[in-house]
Amino acid sequence: MAVILVTAGWVSPSWSQTTTPTAVRPTSTPSGTTDPAKKDRLLVEAKELVYNRDTNVVSAEGNVQLYYQGRTLEADKVIYNRNTNRVYAEGNAKLTEADGTVTYGSRFDLTDDFKSGFIDSLSTISKDKTRLTAPRGERSEGETAVLDKSTYTACEPCKEHPERPPLWQVRAMKIIHKSDEQMLYYEDAFFEFYGVPVAYFPYLSSPDPTVSKKSGLLAPRFLYNNRLGYGAAIPYFWNVAPDYDVTLTPTVLTRQGVLGQAEFRQRLSNGSYNIRATGIYQLDPKAFDAAPYGTGDRELRGSIETAGQFYINPSWKFGWDVAVFSDKYFFEDYKLRDDTLSTNYVRESISTAYLTGKGERSYFDLRGYYIQGLSQFDFEKQQPLVLPVLDYNRTIPVDPAKTMGIGGEINIDTNFTALSRESAAYQSTGVRLLDKAFGLYDVCPTSSTPNLALPNFKPPSCFVRGIAGNYERASAQITWQRKFIDPIGEVWTPFAFARFDAEGLSLNESDSFRFTNGSATSVLSNADQANFFGSKNSMFARFQPGVGLDWRYPFVAQTGSLTHTFEPIAQIIARPNEAESGNRPNEDAQSLFFDDTNLFEWNKFSGYDRVEGGVRANAGGQYTMTFKQDGYVNALFGESFQLAGNNSYASSDVAQIAGNSGLQTDDSDYVGRVAVAPNSNLWFIAKGRFNQKDFTPETIDLAANAKAYDLTTTVQYSRYEAQPLIGYPFVREGVLLTGRYDFLQHYFVSANTVLDLNPHKYDSVTGAYDLAVNHPALASLGFGVGYNDECTTFSINYSQTYTTAANVESRDQTVMFQLTLRTLASAKGSSNLGVTNTTDGR
Structure with a gap:
């Protein structure tokens, strides 16, 4: 291989004879100096280089490679005519641009800087895998390319049958690529699908693949x-x-x-x-x-x-x-x-607006919230303005050497929340009751005749979702814990904590809101808050220390390719009774769902407004079996016990949150989980809460996902027993089904549905439920088809949802489509097919 450095417009006389295959590298310039001709030099590599003095032509043959200003020209044979400053390349000719674009041709006729010239049987592949082909193309100054009778596509040719046309292409009498404008211009063009013209454009333009x-x-x-x-x-x-x-x-x-x-x-x-x-x-x-x-x-x-x-x-x-x-x-x-x-x-x-910061083991978040309800049942004056909400958390490692062997880690968790609301948000226990004027807004009945009686905003037939007025609360908790492992493998984690809360409450009991429709009138009065709170304006502080111990003893066994781990778990937490839980606001702890995920939580309330009190023990066991190749089986089962003091979950608050939680008795309901995943294509999980007395299920959640060949399906089933104390008087039960099938390599169909298995239609005019046994009803339905490959994405989806407005059930139908021709065009759209009233509910 001979390597020659050529200066533009000059060739070394030594080229007058055939060069030897020995590699000859150009001499480098002295250190600290710059060669003024460096940018104009051409590096040539070939098996044979010949310079003809008579014709002033340089010929290179045998795996020829020419490097010039970031461009590379490769061919079996290259001829450089010094008289015309033209470069001719043929035989597997290939030109690679500095940006990675590659042009193939049967013959190149270029200027000596490769910027201008002609290319026969041209095929250009960009770095984004787009393709331009033409029998002949012309380059001008490296900025403009004109291709006659050419095609453009972003689709790769078929590997088995490259002669077949791509999925789509633009075929034009002329394609002009202007690199300085980053544009492609098509003249007298057809858009072809599998080689069949489907649309004609006398003139068309599109950004080139470099445009974002x-x-x-x-x-x-x-x-x-x-x-x-x-x-x-x-x-x-x-x-x-x-x-x-x-x-x-x-x-x-x-x-x-x-x-x-x-x-x-x-x-x-x-x-x-x-x-x-x-x-x-x-x-x-x-x-x-x-x-x-x-x-x-x-x-x-x-x-x-x-x-x-x-x-x-x-x-x-x-x-x-x-x-x-x-x-x-x-x-x-x-x-x-x-x-x-x-x-x-x-x-x-x-x-929301926010300011957040993260340290190595700390987190700060300051934000505010403005909420606008968008359903017909929302009364905007019942939506709170939450400003500010401040959270700060920090974990501090404790060095045993500096703390007389105590060690462990300390966690500091703080929160400050302030909110205001114009109208109190009430809701009835048991069967829901809406206002008599419009049947939209929640009001409360007496306990004796809940459907027909005049509103009576008093407990226990009514509870408060949100206060009217101003409410501020500051909370801080410091926690210490350390894990010990004894000689026989038992894991002991002692912990201690101290919680402090300070609250300020200023109720607005003066405003009321009247809804009138003809002779029907309903009133929401903030004065009714006096039935739930001890004082209109009050300050409250609470200090609650606690200590506890977590014990686990994992047993591990190996049987063949299976690893078994059984781990009994016991936990005890001792602290004073929760103070003043009955007549304090509960704004952020209204979501209480007792299951396997919070069985061993020290405080099972979801927010800061409530905190668990008394002496409580949590006990259970966990079993895990792992397969040699990624599969596993996991099961957990346990129960919680109130050992001493008042049970916080039996103590009702203004939001009635704990009464049907499964924790209201000293011996809680049982909770459990079984998860099975024999491989990455199949998993199943079952979760539930079971009555402590007779083991009847209170909540059930089942989910499974399977992928077999090209079919992927997901099934979810949930069933929750009635929780009348928080406004759910009937069993809630439903199924979610989704599926997708991929076929013919690039095509797919998908479908999904939500089925309500226990619907109870609510008549907002009479304030009564239809208690008759109803057939299962669709809540939503959707299906779609699509295609996806390296150059094209297409999908069309149909969906329908069922809603109730003005006591009339209706079906809302929408068709959505998406089409993306990579680098050429993209389209998204939807068409609402209108709202159809239904008489049978679905």
């Missing part, structure tokens, strides 16, 4: 809704600058007019933010339900949303995620995308 964003029209979106009419949205993306852009989306609706939306996004050196505004002047507001079931005759509607996150340094960041709507129905009526919404059976928009 560029100004222009985006894929349109089409919709239909019986309240909106037919609609079409044509978004325009404006790439204003490298760091910010704007998207304008006018949507023309045949029944309501023009819905306008504008979104501004900007990325800064330490973060990014966006602002989105949406608005419409409705032409036909009467298409929507009358207030309060809908917006009535409101003409101007809209929303403003903004989100951002910025990093102060590697440990600290601040941000926000805020949405404000003109009315609670706007999001659902116009099917808007919203980043702040969490959609379950209850839909709400939670706006």
Whole structure:
């Protein structure tokens, strides 16, 4: 192999004869100096190099490689004509650009800097695996390429049959690639699917594969809704600058007019933010339900949303995620995308701003919340403004050498929360009762005739979901624990803690809110809070120390390829009784679900407003069997015992949270779990809580996931016994089914459904449930088909959900589609098929 360094416009006389295969490297420049001709030099590698003095032509043959200014030209034979400054390459010719783009050709005719010239039988593959092919192409100054009778695609050729056309391609009489504009221009073009023309474009342009964003029209979106009419949205993306852009989306609706939306996004050196505004002047507001079931005759509607996150340094960041709507129905009526919404059976928009910091073993979080309810049953004045919420947590290791052998670790956990609310939020125990005016808002009955009696906001027939007024609470807990392992393998973890809480309560008992509809009237009065709290304004402090011990003794056995671990667990915690639990607010500890996950928690309440008291023991056992190849079986079973003092879970509070928890008796219900995963393609888990007296199931959760060949399925079943003390008077039971089948390598079908096995329809006019045995009812249903490969993604999905508005059940149907032709185009859209009233419930 001969290696020669050639200066542009000059060739060494030694090339007048055939060079030997011995490698000859160019002499380097002296240290500290710069060779002025370095950028113009061409490095040539070949088995044979010949310089003909008579014709002034340099010939290279045998695995020829030429390197010049980041470009590499490879071929079996290369001829350089010094008279014309042209380079000719043929035989497996290949040109690699500095950005990784590779061009193949049967023959190259280029200038000596490789920037301009002609290429026969051209095939270009970019670093993003896009392909341009043509019988002949012309390059100009390395910036413009003109390809005659050419094709463009991002699809890879079939390995078994490369002669077959790709899934899609653009075939044009001429394709012009302007690198300086990062654009591809197609003239007299056809879009082909499997080689069959399906669309003709006399002129077409698209960004080249190097473009991440560029100004222009985006894929349109089409919709239909019986309240909106037919609609079409044509978004325009404006790439204003490298760091910010704007998207304008006018949507023309045949029944309501023009819905306008504008979104501004900007990325800064330490973060990014966006602002989105949406608005419409409705032409036909009467298409929507009358207030309060809908917006009535409101003409101007809209929303403003903004989100951002910025990093102060590697440990600290601040941000926000805020949405404000003109009315609670706007999001659902116009099917808007919203980043702040969490959609379950209850839909709400939670706006927040925050400052967070993370240390090596510490965490700080300061934030506030504004909540806007978006379902018809929400009364906005019952939504709290939570500002601020401060959390700080720090773990400190304790050096035994400096603490007389104590060691272990100390954890500090603090929280401060302040909230305010205009209207108290009440709810009845047992059967739910709504207001007589509209059948939308929760009121409370007397205990004797819950469905028909006038409201009576008193315990035990009523409980308080949220206070009206101002409430502040500061909590701090310091905990120490250390793990010891004795000579026989027992694991002992003693721990001690001290908890301090201080609360301030200022109730608003003066305001009331009246709902009137004809002769029907209902009143929500904040004065009724006096039935639940001892004092309108009060201060309260609580100090609760505690000590405890956790004991575990794992037994390990090996049988063949199986490893068995059995671990009995016992835990005891001693502390004083919980003070003042009955007449204090409970805002953040209303979610109490006793199961295997919190059996060994020192405090099973979910928030800071309640804290476990008395002497309690938790006992159980865990068994794990692991297979040699990743599989396992795990089981846990246990129970909790109140040994001394008052049982906090038997002590009712204003939110009635503990009465049906399974912890209200001194000997709790049993809880257990069995999880089986023989391999990565199959797993099953069963969880439950069982009555302590007769072992009847109180809660059951079953879930299984299986993947066999190209089929993936998931099944979930849940059943919860009635919890009348917190407003669930009937058994809740349902099934979730999902499935996906992949076939023919790139195609798939999917389906999902939620089935309510124990529906009880609620009549918001009479305030009564249909207690007859109902057949299982669909809560939601969806299915879809799709295709996905390296160049194309396509899917179409249908979904339907069932809702109740103004005491009328309806079915909402939506079709969504997505099509992405990699590097060429992308389209997403949805069409709402309208709302259909149903008479049979489903």
